[in-house]
Amino acid sequence: MRIGYPCINRTIGCTPSRTFRLSSYTDNRLMDTVRENLACLAKILAYNEKYHLLFFRVTSDLVPFASHPVCTFRWQEYFSGEFERIGKYIRNHRFRISMHPDQFVLLNSPDEGVLRRSIAELVYHVQVLDLLGLDDSAKVQIHVGGVYNNKSASIERFVKRYELLDTSILNRLVIENDERLYSISDCLAIYKQTGIPVIMDTFHHSLLNNGEKFAALLQPVRQTWKAADGIPMVDYSLQEPGKRAGTHAEHINADDFRHFLATTLAADFDVMLEIKDKERSALEALGIAREDPRLVTGDPPQA
């Protein structure tokens, strides 16, 4: 099991998510921003390596406007050396990497324009992982999409669209349950029609389920991941006390995380902590996981 956190690090004083307004787009602005974002990504990975946080989600903001028509600059070629360098570091240290395009990627939208932009965005995400030279265990996770007043028709549309995607996308794409529309069971049903691996989100599952226990779903979900996909990924989060249902916690709750590990002990997976204080909670989670020597790969860092 590897433990990780998404996208940004609040300790080291840089962000890999620098961006700018579309209205101020220039190729030079893009070059400067991407250069800084990549430099920061490299710093975060060095930090993560030092503390044995070996699972990391790369921000979608790495290359701003990458899938927008305004961006005709060949950033893939211009930065290929830097991507290669970072990718080598990732491979050498056996990091697990994921990416998570946001809400605008909707493969099952009835709107062809939305579909077209969604695919362009997926192409961008896959290009980043390809440029890093990562194998098919580096995943791009999306949600199933909208319901559009007809869930079964929307699932059917997802399946049909999925089958038309390029292999380079198919090899990396996984679907995650959300908290309002598509449960883990829905995702498993879609897997049966497509073969797409399913990524479980504990917090979403607590808000939308059909009465199944999370632990009981681990085994069926495990089978959706082929050998080349690596071990399953799981998103872990919990409710922020006193906030609207669905609000992610500011900080990890040690008891809850310990309980989560205990109930899932039989399964092997990588855990992404979607908790707002990022690496701080991830470090605490790692400490908790190390209470049980069966759980975490790698030696503790030397003092």
Add this chain to the structure above:
DNA sequence: CAGTGTCAAGGTGGA
């Protein structure tokens, strides 16, 4: 220079 309204992109659901 701190505070704050806004930002490429979509969809849901309550009023």
Add this chain to the structure above:
DNA sequence: TCCACCTTGACACTG
């Protein structure tokens, strides 16, 4: 039919 909300950091303008 309209609007708030999701989720959220970072930009860029305002005073």
